[in-house]
Amino acid sequence: xxxxxxxxxxxxxxxxxxxxxxxxxxxxxxxxxxxxxxxxxxxxxxxxxxxxxxxxxxxxxxxxxxxxxxxxxxxxxxxxxxxxxxxxxxxxxxxxxxxxxxxxxxxxxxxxxxxxxxxxxxxxxxxxxxxxxxxxxxxxxxxxxxxxxxxxxxxxxxxxxxxxxxxxxxxxxxxxxxxxxxxxxxxxxxxxxxxxxxxxxxxxxxxxxxxxxxxxxxxxxxxxxxxxxxxxxxxxxxxxxxxxxxxxxxxxxxxxxxxxxxxxxxxxxxxxxxxxxxxxxxxxxxxxxxxxxxxxxxxxxxxxxxxxxxxxxxxxxxxxxxxxxxxxxxxxxxxxxxxxxxxxxxxxxxxxxxxxxxxxxxxxxxxxxxxxxxxxxxxxxxxxxxxxxxxxxxxxxxxxxxxxxxxxxxx
Numbered sequence: 436x437x438x439x440x441x442x443x444x445x446x447x448x449x450x451x452x453x454x455x456x457x458x459x460x461x462x463x464x465x466x467x468x469x470x471x472x473x474x475x476x477x478x479x480x481x482x483x484x485x486x487x488x489x490x491x492x493x494x495x496x497x498x499x500x501x502x503x504x505x506x507x508x509x510x511x512x513x514x515x516x517x518x519x520x521x522x523x524x525x526x527x528x529x530x531x532x533x534x535x536x537x538x539x540x541x542x543x544x545x546x547x548x549x550x551x552x553x554x555x556x557x558x559x560x561x562x563x564x565x566x567x568x569x570x571x572x573x574x575x576x577x578x579x580x581x582x583x584x585x586x587x588x589x590x591x592x593x594x595x596x597x598x599x600x601x602x603x604x605x606x607x608x609x610x611x612x613x614x615x616x617x618x619x620x621x622x623x624x625x626x627x628x629x630x631x632x633x634x635x636x637x638x639x640x641x642x643x644x645x646x647x648x649x650x651x652x653x654x655x656x657x658x659x660x661x662x663x664x665x666x667x668x669x670x671x672x673x674x675x676x677x678x679x680x681x682x683x684x685x686x687x688x689x690x691x692x693x694x695x696x697x698x699x700x701x702x703x704x705x706x707x708x709x710x711x712x713x714x715x716x717x718x719x720x721x722x723x724x725x726x727x728x729x730x731x732x733x734x735x736x737x738x739x740x741x742x743x744x745x746x747x748x749x750x751x752x753x754x755x756x757x758x759x760x761x762x763x764x765x766x767x768x769x770x771x772x773x774x775x776x777x778x779x780x781x782x783x784x785x786x787x788x789x790x791x792x793x794x795x796x797x798x799x800x801x802x803x804x805x806x807x808x809x810x811x812x813x814x815x816x817x818x819x820x821x822x823x824x825x826x827x828x829x830x831x832x833x834x835x836x837x838x839x840x841x842x843x844x845x846x
Contacts, residue, residue, distance in 0.1 A: 617679065619680050737835060759777050
């Protein structure tokens with residue numbers, strides 16, 4: 436959430452940022468109205484409590500004491516109700532976009548930053564990953580649909596080995612760069628999936644919730660890695676904290692998506708390794724660039740052509756201040772498709788989850804938090820199957836994965 440003091444002092448700036456993100460700026464006026472009402476009620480309640488306490492110290496029954504008790508009976512529930520509405524409304528104000536983020540209303544105005552490699556060319560008519568995977572006997576959506584439902588799948592044989600090779604490849608690379616590998620739970624309390632921006636309701640619902648509990652299946656290890664340090668104060672000397680989290684991810688994918696969402700591109704369950712950094716505010720921009728450079732290095736090592744796209748303000752979502760995607764070339768769709776995303780959420784999630792750090796001078800501040808995909812084990816295998824396919828239906832294995840696969844080709 437945003438700092439209410441900042442909102443009070445920068446109303447026009449906040450409204451502009453909210454509007455650029457395609458949120459309704461009137462929410463800012465609503466928060467300020469509730470804030471004023473809340474502060475007024477809080478002062479009244481505190482004054483009534485102080486008077487009541489003075490009378491109680493005299494240990495003499497009085498009409499004034501009874502009157503104060505009745506007034507508090509009315510005021511305290513009213514204050515509690517306003518406090519709840521105030522917090523809920525404040526939570527709806529998105530993080531402000533970075534001044535560097537391009538202004539735009541939708542994904543159509545995202546900006547291509549650069550490209551690497553050239554779209555793969557074939558001397559034959561290429562197949563899509565579904566046909567390739569089925570032909571090789573490694574990918575099975577039919578059994579997934581029978582056992583679980585649509586958009587679930589089974590992996591067999593070399594499909595499993597490919598996923599494990601990709602996992603080993605990125606964990607090895609990131610451990611050498613100082614990222615601590617973490618295997619997180621696949622469940623989190625509502626405070627953490629809501630605090631990191633994953634809603635169980637609405638048109639873009641993501642979270643599967645567990646009946647009769649406060650738990651939901653995580654959509655990404657970002658949720659659990661963010662929750663790991665909630666309500667903590669981290670000494671400045673321990674920052675930055677760098678993690679690479681390995682987890683299963685579960686997403687309802689309730690929104691409406693285009694024709695290229697078939698197969699592995701958009702599924703309800705997949706495995707992912709996620710980079711996550713806690714750092715000082717003055718260093719978050721530097722670490723955002725670092726995460727993006729690691730993501731690019733991964734795809735260069737895999738020899739998969741890609742482009743880097745910066746999200747415009749209208750496509751940033753609520754949490755991110757600035758965000759980049761890497762889109763890999765996917766021959767099956769004859770276009771690029773998103774395979775990684777990296778966001779700088781500044782101190783927005785840290786305020787939601789009460790994560791601060793203490794400077795060596797003694798001052799306390801909220802940390803900045805960043806996240807970025809290392810490898811998502813659905814879209815990256817998709818890109819490998821389609822870009823490395825051979826005419827006979829086999830698939831070459833990228834050289835950097837061969838030592839883990841123990842072979843050069845899936846045939």
